[in-house]
Amino acid sequence: MADLALRLAHATAGYDGTPVLQDVTGQVRAGETVALIGPNGAGKSTLIKAVLGLVPVTAGTITVLGRAPAAARRDVAYVPQADTLDPQFPISVAQVVLMGRYRRTGWLRRPGRTDRRIAADALDLVGLADRARVRFGALSGGQRQRVLLARAIAQQPRLLLLDEPFNGVDVVSQDALLAAIGALIRQGAAAVISTHDLALAHLACDAACLLNRHVHGFGPVREVLTPALLRAAYGSQALDLRGDRVIVARP
Numbered sequence: 001m002a003d004l005a006l007r008l009a010h011a012t013a014g015y016d017g018t019p020v021l022q023d024v025t026g027q028v029r030a031g032e033t034v035a036l037i038g039p040n041g042a043g044k045s046t047l048i049k050a051v052l053g054l055v056p057v058t059a060g061t062i063t064v065l066g067r068a069p070a071a072a073r074r075d076v077a078y079v080p081q082a083d084t085l086d087p088q089f090p091i092s093v094a095q096v097v098l099m100g101r102y103r104r105t106g107w108l109r110r111p112g113r114t115d116r117r118i119a120a121d122a123l124d125l126v127g128l129a130d131r132a133r134v135r136f137g138a139l140s141g142g143q144r145q146r147v148l149l150a151r152a153i154a155q156q157p158r159l160l161l162l163d164e165p166f167n168g169v170d171v172v173s174q175d176a177l178l179a180a181i182g183a184l185i186r187q188g189a190a191a192v193i194s195t196h197d198l199a200l201a202h203l204a205c206d207a208a209c210l211l212n213r214h215v216h217g218f219g220p221v222r223e224v225l226t227p228a229l230l231r232a233a234y235g236s237q238a239l240d241l242r243g244d245r246v247i248v249a250r251p
Helices: 044-051 069-075 093-105 113-125 141-154 171-186 198-204 227-237
Strands: 004-015 018-029 033-037 057-064 076-079 159-163 190-194 207-212 214-220 239-242 245-248
Touching: 004 044, 004 190, 018 044, 018 057, 018 190, 018 207, 033 044, 033 198, 044 057, 044 159, 044 190, 057 069, 069 076, 076 141, 093 113, 093 141, 113 141, 113 171, 141 171, 159 171, 171 190, 171 198, 207 227, 214 227
Parallel strands: 018 214, 033 190, 033 207, 076 159, 159 190
Antiparallel strands: 004 018, 004 057, 207 214, 239 245
């Protein structure tokens, strides 16, 4: 159990007493990348928020790095679909990445030389070292997503959570994101990636969690993303895999 980054044991979570997820069970090990797959409204974002300790677990348990979710936040990094920073706000790319160090240093202490080096290395890892002084809002959408990942990497997390990180990004940015995530995994971290891209799950992930309010499958990608399980999770909007193509089946 020592190498478990995340353990879900019959977890039920939701808002204002209304469950969104029910009886979710599975586990993510250190050094493993898991694709979180499911239709819109399936509860993928709710599960990520529950792992972050932002949504209450009303039954079962969620254990993060051997601790309750709220107690593990220092070692968990989150990359949202889009940042809430005002694109006109005068903050540089380097300053955004340096925010990833605040959980380690505290908001009242100025980042030191080591913190700046870690942030610079993270920015280099996503291929944007030459943009360090550029205003964050002046970047393209794909570049901003790479900066958000660099901010998460600068946190030096043991568990990385990404909510639809590839939506609307260009191929160059997608490749840079995947390369940077892969580098973090090789260092022993674990990653959970929410995505609709089944081909990407096959390419970049070790396992998949197929979710639609409850788990339809959790395990090796090829065993979970099968036509039968995909149809069960997606219903009339079932998805199928044929070779490297994703097919949307008509109802």
